[in-house]
Amino acid sequence: MTFPSEPLPPDPADNASADGVWSKQIAPKIVRFKDLARCGDEIWIEHQGMLYRLRETRQGKLILTK
Numbered sequence: 001m002t003f004p005s006e007p008l009p010p011d012p013a014d015n016a017s018a019d020g021v022w023s024k025q026i027a028p029k030i031v032r033f034k035d036l037a038r039c040g041d042e043i044w045i046e047h048q049g050m051l052y053r054l055r056e057t058r059q060g061k062l063i064l065t066k
Contacts, residue, residue, distance in 0.1 A: 033054075036054075037056065041055055042056070052064055052066055
């Protein structure tokens with residue numbers, strides 16, 4: 001997996017005057033975890049009939065388990 005060489009732009013939720021800058025500067029496949037897990041610290045992902053749990057630890061790390 002490759003990541004953009006430039007830092008992520010500010011979160012539009014943190015800046016009401018973003019005016020769509022976020023969608024123009026970053027590839028649409030990059031999604032912040034906090035946007036996926038809006039109401040908690042985990043999400044469940046279905047992939048090819050299998051369920052995976054992606055959760056954030058207290059230290060801010062992500063763990064993916066079957």
